[in-house]
Amino acid sequence: MARRTSEFDLIERFFAPLAAAQPGALGLRDDAAILKPEPGFDLVITADAIVEGIHFLAESPPGDVARRILRVNLSDLAAKGARPLAYTLTIQLPLDRDEAWIEAFTAALGEDQKHYAVTLLGGDTSRTDGPLTLSVNMFGQVAENKMIYRSGAQPDDDVYVSGTIGDAVLGLAVERGTYSPGNAEQAEYLAKRFRRPEPRLALGRGLVGRASAGADVSDGLIADLGHICRASGIAADIDISAVPLSEAARNAVTDDQPLHLSLLAGGDDYELVFTAPKAQRAAIEAAAADAGISVTRIGRTRTADPTAERVLVRDGNGNRLEVKRGGYRHFEEE
């Protein structure tokens, strides 16, 4: 008999193949799935959702949407030192997304699954008359009691960040046409840093037992370091001149301190920000070298001062810089 594309069909044709390698997914044909971390490991769970027009640009290519929803969740696992295992996906599709869209979307999921060694475990697909909405729960494992918490930092720890900071904010501006670097190669580099976050999973695993606390840079370097400070009951100073910038970002901020500061406040870099005791410096360097990702010491933690903000930004001479409130989504709430 004639087939029409129903949720059942979509799952069978496009989603079930993504779950084929995961026995506990039961072919996406049961009401539930089973997941077992290896003996001696804790199961670590993240949950993040993204909405078209809010967390990513409307009209984003389906492959970019697929990569974003997986990678923002993988980045949370990276910050915890966990190895990803599997994920569930619930998706609400606007009526104008046809089979070709779903095919491209699931093809990109499949590529990222291979790259990050995760498989689909379960989920739910429905239509919506609102914007495209995707919600993922990502499951990973980490050696028992070894997860890197936000709450483990001590005063006088080093503060590190991986990679470079601020590219995603500039990349979003490039995508929106509000910033145009002179150099086409740098424009492409920045746009890609926004469109294709790269979760620092290998680095995160290398930090287990070395970092005292960690988070990923999703809300912005200052805000996410602020989360660590609040959870740990401490504060931190960072030196703006130490914060690593890409060549493209350096070009953008030349002689523009407000823009420079705004890169530290902007989000979506999906780098790792973490703290570690000084005694771990050599071990942290070794972990970064093993992972092939640079890490940079950008400051130091200290005891909390109830009269000041959790995270203070200073210039190379130790003078405090005033950061415009508007840049701080989470700071306003303290």
Next chain:
Amino acid sequence: MARRTSEFDLIERFFAPLAAAQPGALGLRDDAAILKPEPGFDLVITADAIVEGIHFLAESPPGDVARRILRVNLSDLAAKGARPLAYTLTIQLPLDRDEAWIEAFTAALGEDQKHYAVTLLGGDTSRTDGPLTLSVNMFGQVAENKMIYRSGAQPDDDVYVSGTIGDAVLGLAVERGTYSPGNAEQAEYLAKRFRRPEPRLALGRGLVGRASAGADVSDGLIADLGHICRASGIAADIDISAVPLSEAARNAVTDDQPLHLSLLAGGDDYELVFTAPKAQRAAIEAAAADAGISVTRIGRTRTADPTAERVLVRDGNGNRLEVKRGGYRHFEEE
């Protein structure tokens, strides 16, 4: 300084208290959570999302929305024989939902958490310019390798259903004003059966080791029994005169066979449909008595016939009834 309601505030004020009893939730202040089933148990995971205007009526009271998203997921665990532990929630709130809405929503979550002994584990809150959308992953545990699958039914098993069937379809019609029973008490009964599904958790746990296969009745009795049959590679006959109806449903279907059949095709009852070998009859009755839920034998499984539908409905004399195709969302796809 002045506080405005941000995502951070909402989580601290309304959601973090729901996670307080779950150490692995880390106060909703980390990037991830940890969950451990007890030794000797498998972790069972369901994922279901609901969208306003599609899965529940627009303008539904916040408490009904909260109960629906939890209970549809709890019902999946019930069908698998699992005991619920915790859940993650991602929610996209339309801009017109104010703090009072969120307060009522989270208060109802809290009540249901107590009732079903689950706690919030993590999640994500954002705004949307589309409809209210909620996605839950529910985690439960079941003794190792004892989950009740859809795929375990054998030919010549008994087919059972719990409670009564068809009330939710009629209740939705009552809520929409398209059906009005003569009797106000029955109207209220039916509407409540639609608005407040009751996951059959105690019964599900009692069926572990006794039922050969199970699912919950969310897509409709015939469709969900069809899922079991497909997963198990078998077929089933059910006797319409044996399918248990409430007094309100019996009143509605008097002398109206098409309506009677449509109740078997309608969804949202959140009862359990399951199969069991004949040798388990006494044990099934005992499990139902222990759980305080009636179960009714409504048919029998048989080997699959490739030329016929998976589930055939017969009258009390064994004559096959033709069920209108429109009622069968999932049947069209075979």
